[in-house]
Amino acid sequence: MRWILAQRPEGPYAPDLFRLEEEPPFEGDLAEGEVEIETRLFLCAPTMRNWMDAPGPNLYPTVKLGTPMLAPAGGRVVASRAAGLPVGTDVTCLGSWSQRLRLPAAACVPVPAGRSLVDAMGRFGINPLTAWFGINRIGRPKAGETLLVSGAAGSVGSIAVQLGRLAGARVVGIAGGPRKCDWLRRVAGVDRAIDYRAAPIREAVAAACPGGVDVFFDNVGGETLDAAVDVINKHGRIVLCGQISGYDGAPMRGPANMMRLIYGSVVMTGFLVGDFADEWETAIADLDAHYRSGAIAYRDDLRDGFEALPVHFGDLFRGANSGTLLVRTHPGASVAAAA
């Protein structure tokens, strides 16, 4: 089976943009260097909502109408004409919402021996890595500085706040609702948590950051970015990780207070986790050490059901995920380490 993008979103995301259909057989034989993968796990990433839009002047991919939805996927090689990826190897890839994929071996990343697919796509996957590079290579918060993180209880944000705490910064996290704010204070160890649904964001950020903000790690954009810019300190750094408030129909816009950025000599840097692929192993080793020592808490939100993929995906825009949103194809799908 596969999920086809049948229409483009007009307004807020709805799962009925997709149509479930039987997969046609692959055309021709497997070519030299190709593998066939039985998918078992999918990562729901907010930016996939951007990929559903019509092509525009952007640098991200867009899905052609009538084709399977592009998605980060993991699965097991079930047929191979690639020496390095024998049958039985677990791999991750940029695939699609399909139960079978045929891809060049070069487009697949083998999961290290002894590691499960869930861990490869979760605690060592692109979201914690994004947090690691955004904090350690771009924002570089230091002891005594204030780090503000939006989307702070999410998959990327929850790791960003904890790396900031370990760097010695005073950390303020912004999240939706008392349950997430409580988790940020009790488990992630932030100094202050702001529930952006409970109070106007500008006033709340100003009150929680009386000494201003030195580093703003932004997953949200819009009004939240405006609130942070209004209190950004001289030589502040703004890490542009994501803009989720502008993905799902609301207009995406930059900060209003441009003069504060100029007079503050503020650096605002966009980045992709892929920019740092050469350093991924370094980051994974560092995260692993923090997970093992208990210095960083990590949460997967593991769901089941290939048939429910479009519904699970929508939870990202309702704040209804608690950690990295991963969907197994079916409850029995083996996502443990390959034998």
Ligand SMILES: NC(=O)c1ccc[n+]([C@@H]2O[C@H](COP(=O)([O-])OP(=O)(O)OC[C@H]3O[C@@H](n4cnc5c(N)ncnc54)[C@H](OP(=O)(O)O)[C@@H]3O)[C@@H](O)[C@H]2O)c1
């Ligand atoms: N640059 C990169 O390479 C890279 C890589 C991965 C992810 N990202 C970006 O990182 C961000 C977080 O991604 P994630 O996978 O970790 O997702 P996540 O934070 O685990 O889940 C999304 C969360 O965003 C919040 N949200 C949804 N709509 C919102 C809105 N209109 N305003 C404010 N908050 C909203 C919700 O949390 P609340 O309940 O707190 O509202 C929701 O739970 C996204 O912007 C994503 O595009 C960037």
